Amino acid sequence: MAGKRLMLGLSAVLLGVHTAAAATVFYGPTPYLSEADNPFLSLPGTFYLETFEDGLLNTPGLSAINGSVREPSGLTDSVDGDDGVIDGSGNAGHNYFVRPGSTGVTFVFSPDPFGKLPNYAGLVATDGYGQNGAPANTVEFYGPGDELLGTLSNPYQDFNVDTTDDDRFMGIYHSEGVSKMRIFNLGTGSTTMESDHITYGVPEPSSLALLASGGLIGLGAWLRRRVAPKTC
Numbered sequence: 001m002a003g004k005r006l007m008l009g010l011s012a013v014l015l016g017v018h019t020a021a022a023a024t025v026f027y028g029p030t031p032y033l034s035e036a037d038n039p040f041l042s043l044p045g046t047f048y049l050e051t052f053e054d055g056l057l058n059t060p061g062l063s064a065i066n067g068s069v070r071e072p073s074g075l076t077d078s079v080d081g082d083d084g085v086i087d088g089s090g091n092a093g094h095n096y097f098v099r100p101g102s103t104g105v106t107f108v109f110s111p112d113p114f115g116k117l118p119n120y121a122g123l124v125a126t127d128g129y130g131q132n133g134a135p136a137n138t139v140e141f142y143g144p145g146d147e148l149l150g151t152l153s154n155p156y157q158d159f160n161v162d163t164t165d166d167d168r169f170m171g172i173y174h175s176e177g178v179s180k181m182r183i184f185n186l187g188t189g190s191t192t193m194e195s196d197h198i199t200y201g202v203p204e205p206s207s208l209a210l211l212a213s214g215g216l217i218g219l220g221a222w223l224r225r226r227v228a229p230k231t232c
Helices: 010-016 205-212 216-226
Strands: 005-008 024-031 046-050 062-065 068-070 095-098 105-109 120-127 137-142 148-154 168-174 180-184 193-202
Touching: 024 120, 024 148, 105 120, 105 193, 120 137, 120 180, 137 168, 148 168, 180 193
Parallel strands: none
Antiparallel strands: 005 046, 024 168, 046 193, 062 105, 068 095, 095 193, 105 180, 120 168, 120 193, 137 148, 137 180
C-alpha cells in the first residue's frame, strides 16, 4: 500500500535559481490513477507526497484548515492505486474529506528551515459535486504574500461515488513559492468533497547555498529527521 514519499534529487539544485521575473506554470487537470501519473515526481528536486495511507496528515511543512482524513469505506474515493491494485475502485484507500464541499479545504505550506516555500504544489480531486452546472472542484493557488496566483477546475460536474476514472490532478509551479492551495465546490447540505495525493516541492535555492558552503550533508540530516520511514 502506498505511504508517505520523499523524493530527493540533489542533482537539480541549480533548477531552483530564478533571476528573471516570477514565473507561473499550471498543471492539469489530468487523469490520475496512481503516483505514476504525478507530473511532479519525475522532476529533479525534493518532493513530498502525502497519501494519507497511514491515516494521518503528517508530511513535513503541510497542514490543513477544515476537513479530516477519511478511512477506507464504501463511500471513500481514494486514488485508485493506493490499495496496490488499479481496479476502478477507491474504496480501500484513504483520502482527505470535507462536508459540505462549499466549506472547502485549505492546504497550507510552511517555509522550510531556510525560509523557503515549495515552488511546486498540487493535489488530486477524487470526489465532488458542482451544483447548477458549476465544476465538481475548483482549486485556488496562492503565492508567498497570500496573493491569488490562479485557479484550475475539474471539468466533471458530478463525480460518481467510488469511481476513479474521473480523478484529476491539478497543480502549479511558481518561482517565488506557493503558500497554500484551497479546493472547494458549490455543494451544500450532505454533499462531500474529497482530495488525495497532496504533492509539493521544496525549493532548491537553499540547497544551492548549502552546497556552496559544504552544508548539503546537514540538509540531508534534517530531511532524515523530519521524514521517518513509513510502512502501511
